[in-house]
Amino acid sequence: MTFTIFFATSTGKTEDVADRLKELLPGAEAKDVDNLGSSDELVAADALVCCVPTWNTGADEARSGTAWDDLAQEIPSLDFAGKSVAILGLGDSSGYSDFFCDAMEELYTAFLQSGAKLIGKVPTAGYTFDASKSVIDGKFCGLPIDEDNESELSDQRLAAWVQQINSEA
Numbered sequence: 001m002t003f004t005i006f007f008a009t010s011t012g013k014t015e016d017v018a019d020r021l022k023e024l025l026p027g028a029e030a031k032d033v034d035n036l037g038s039s040d041e042l043v044a045a046d047a048l049v050c051c052v053p054t055w056n057t058g059a060d061e062a063r064s065g066t067a068w069d070d071l072a073q074e075i076p077s078l079d080f081a082g083k084s085v086a087i088l089g090l091g092d093s094s095g096y097s098d099f100f101c102d103a104m105e106e107l108y109t110a111f112l113q114s115g116a117k118l119i120g121k122v123p124t125a126g127y128t129f130d131a132s133k134s135v136i137d138g139k140f141c142g143l144p145i146d147e148d149n150e151s152e153l154s155d156q157r158l159a160a161w162v163q164q165i166n167s168e169a
């Protein structure tokens with residue numbers, strides 16, 4: 001099982017995390033979804049890690065403010081049946097505590113509708129925030145990373161999560 005890491009970024013933090021994730025997933029490539037020829041590249045991947053920042057604070061739709069927003073509209077009509085997909089979100093749990101990593105849920109739901117097997121859910125324990133659309137049935141639907149306030153925790157969060165998604169894929 002080879003993961004391909006797909007990311008989008010506005011100020012570079014998600015790209016940096018995607019690069020660090022790549023080091024932990026031997027053989028993985030990291031691709032900026034802004035540069036995709038088409039969504040066929042998503043479908044062609046063996047297994048996917050999708051890394052998404054949240055910017056469009058409080059919005060119901062288009063929460064990331066990146067190329068993921070258009071892809072989230074398209075993904076439900078694509079065929080990811082049975083394919084392992086893990087979501088990773090960048091956010092700010094202090095400055096945007098009511099909307100922490102909200103964009104993860106948009107991608108999660110889009111992939112669920114496409115038939116994908118969603119892996120990599122994470123307990124909320126260890127995070128301090130008020131609300132997040134990405135908490136589903138008591139768990140985050142992917143891995144939240146907070147480079148604004150808790151960057152010292154990111155590497156250990158990434159390492160533990162890589163073990164988890166490798167075992168769930």
Ligand SMILES: Cc1cc2nc3c(=O)[nH]c(=O)nc-3n(C[C@H](O)[C@H](O)[C@H](O)COP(=O)(O)O)c2cc1C
Pocket residue numbers: 008009010011012013014015053054055056057058090091092093096099100101102147148
């Ligand atoms: C204008 C603005 C809006 C933001 N809105 C949210 C938000 O609603 N929820 C959240 O968790 N983080 C929010 N953030 C924080 C970013 O998601 C965070 O800084 C992230 O690491 C940026 O990733 P990027 O550099 O890859 O774009 C916001 C940041 C800015 C500047």
